Amino acid sequence: MKHLVDLDDFSLEEVESILNKAIYIKSNMSKFSNAMSKKIIATLFYEPSTRTQMSFQTAMIKLGGQVIGFDNPTNSSIAKGEDLKDTIKIISEYADIIAIRHNLEGAARAAACFSSCPVINAGDGGHLHPTQTLTDLLTIKETKSSFSNLTFGFCGDLKHGRTVHSLVKMLLRYKNNKFIFISTDQLKIPDYIKKIIIASKNQFEESCSLENSIDKLDILYMTRIQKERFKFEKTAFSAQKNFFKLKKNTLKKAKSDMLILHPLPRVDEIDFEVDSDPRAAYFRQAANGVFARMALITHVLSAPNVENFPTVTINKCCCNDRCVTNFEKYLPKRFIKNKESYFCHYCSQKLNI
């Protein structure tokens, strides 16, 4: 079975093949309008995310398939105490493919372990959101000829933004890219990302001014300051929120072919007047979400069986308290060995031994 839990599970060739297919689908939609005829996708959204759910639904419908699913955990068997394993075992008999969104980290990997059909990770807590990354890559690929020799600016909440972390990790698999992380002190990119960049011998710098950095960028990736992260600190939120705003004026210094991306929804970090700038690519990016998912669905449903991960079982609890293994107790404690360290198979957290 082929799943998409983490883009790291896919070879670069495989990712490129999905992106090329997405580009082909975009200009040959009618050829794919029956590709998934009689097939069903189950969109299991334990955490609501209307946009992502609608883009999966649209992708499946445009492939000629059908949709079942839920978006409200209080209405589901989970409310009666059912665990993830049972739900997945049953729904994977109903559907041909599952897209799962979950509040716990590692939940998509756990689901893949028990599913009799392919599982796509539609976001697992703060951990991964690989279909967003595919969408980002598709939008870059349409404009820039390759994913190498580019300078990427990431601006906004770089601490919590999992779309940023995923995209950076993916771009490190290409050559000679440079990263500029533009944020306030409170919302800086995490150290573990910096370490990966250093280990990969790529370059990065940190900046606290969008205005001072914008002229160097080939791609500017803006993100939303997520109100839900500042639940009890309204003043902190306001302070952060107003710090970085992309205005028409700021763009004067930018390259004429710089690409402006944003995973959306935006709140007000990009001014409306920027929307009509030819460099603004975020609405095209949102539309691309459907094509990327169409390509992905056809890919996983036609892919040959793949081998299991070479994991080891260690009788230790994952130290990430948002990891699915700390809630779904029946899950085997599997870890992946990398040099002398062990990483949780589900949520990727390093094991403290």
Added chain:
Amino acid sequence: MKHLVDLDDFSLEEVESILNKAIYIKSNMSKFSNAMSKKIIATLFYEPSTRTQMSFQTAMIKLGGQVIGFDNPTNSSIAKGEDLKDTIKIISEYADIIAIRHNLEGAARAAACFSSCPVINAGDGGHLHPTQTLTDLLTIKETKSSFSNLTFGFCGDLKHGRTVHSLVKMLLRYKNNKFIFISTDQLKIPDYIKKIIIASKNQFEESCSLENSIDKLDILYMTRIQKERFKFEKTAFSAQKNFFKLKKNTLKKAKSDMLILHPLPRVDEIDFEVDSDPRAAYFRQAANGVFARMALITHVLSAPNVENFPTVTINKCCCNDRCVTNFEKYLPKRFIKNKESYFCHYCSQKLNI
């Protein structure tokens, strides 16, 4: 792009053509079962209304199309702070047609401004509900040969009932109709409707007794006293609620071919024993909602591009505090000039200058 925000946007010929098509579809369903094949309707219900949403879904499915959408704003990107413009720009790339229901007045017009696909107004606050009016007209047209020379009685909550206001305005475009408004003092038809009727040289009268007025009517349009309008006044609600009830006995004085309409849901303003009376048309009317929407969907999706409204931009805020422009601040302040007055392009409110 052809939208249906307000029936006033359509010529009388266009309205008649939709109604004729609906009548044709009703007896030739199989001819239309693939008319919208591979097309998607997005039902964006910012305010829940199961019945209306299901009738749009049924209409699209019976045309061979598919459905995406939401009915719960707390689950959507809006909860993360996204404005209407961004939502519409993105969803109109996913779908071929949008049906929007919104709590704010003018929201459907605002959506149409930014959509890359046709928008149908499925109710915008207390403002308009044009697909209900189409349904009402269809049910009348099936029985009476024309929309002229008829006496219409409207009974119940005439103050808040937007279906009443819409239907009256539409009927004024035909000739020689008479209106009898039957209500309590508290729920009387608004003055602006009376003024339009006077200006159009049609006749109306007000009544406080259904029993005394029923013998004159060709059509009786009953409405529900909306509990939600009396949130903090339970006694007021009870008093109003019990005032007008249509019973079998009351019908004795009515014409033998009088048509009884009701936009439904009813609470208890029409007694159950009336249901079996041949004059009771409200269940047929509800079923007609599907045929009217089928005709409308095919109409807007096949209509040629139309010109924009001739609006003027004035730097003044709309004085309707439920108008979408007072919430979605980026909307251009557009007004329509009519003689010496200006009316909000979105919610139709007259501008005070």
Added chain:
Amino acid sequence: MKHLVDLDDFSLEEVESILNKAIYIKSNMSKFSNAMSKKIIATLFYEPSTRTQMSFQTAMIKLGGQVIGFDNPTNSSIAKGEDLKDTIKIISEYADIIAIRHNLEGAARAAACFSSCPVINAGDGGHLHPTQTLTDLLTIKETKSSFSNLTFGFCGDLKHGRTVHSLVKMLLRYKNNKFIFISTDQLKIPDYIKKIIIASKNQFEESCSLENSIDKLDILYMTRIQKERFKFEKTAFSAQKNFFKLKKNTLKKAKSDMLILHPLPRVDEIDFEVDSDPRAAYFRQAANGVFARMALITHVLSAPNVENFPTVTINKCCCNDRCVTNFEKYLPKRFIKNKESYFCHYCSQKLNI
């Protein structure tokens, strides 16, 4: 019109024919993939039950049909005060078949009275859940050659478990079965079930130990202790919950071809290690829910018109305070006469005269 409100409405031949069809469909899916083309099922879930709703949706989609519906009564016209009768009259014009789930007992029968299309009872309060029983029967039939000469063990909450009551009643229509009811004192099988068994000259016994009874069983039907039944008695719930758990060890004494069933969701009454035992049939049972419903849908939609029940109208209120007739006041007070007793036509409660 053919409805499925109660399996008692169907002859044994009819039930067998549905089960045989389900078995045939299961191995000939592609032959049925357009059987319900252009048809719509409305899933009206007044009480949420994601799994049951998804299995109806999947069944209809796999038959080539389409789905409308709701799962949240607060979003529906009901919230505006509409009664069941009006909702059903209207939705049965939109859809070709209705699956209704309701919190009130007898609601499915009431719906069938007013529907212009077939109605399937997807659970009405604590009363009936016939599609679950069909699913149970299908799973038994696939393994055991007949429904006769078997010993059935029912374990867990036998007081509230309507799936148990329904299955027992159904099995009494076959010959020479024996029943062992395994529960605590608080959750014993109701007396009226025991009386039916005695009247039918079948045998039963009661047991308070799964371990002591398991060796006699051909089929073991486990049930969940329903937390929602112990709302205000947390300690009582915990005490009951831990009483019966099926573990791998317990199975050692069981027959090698004993079938383990569970209507799911399970909480922890069956240990995970049992899942891999070849006797564990509950996941196959859950998957069978789709095939049973596919067979049922094709059956009711192709069945000839059937006669109405011979009911009598008596001017007495049903004494079951969860009966739909005590909420939907317009319902005619119909009863079925059986010897000298009268039973509510809707909820089956015996009338006290």
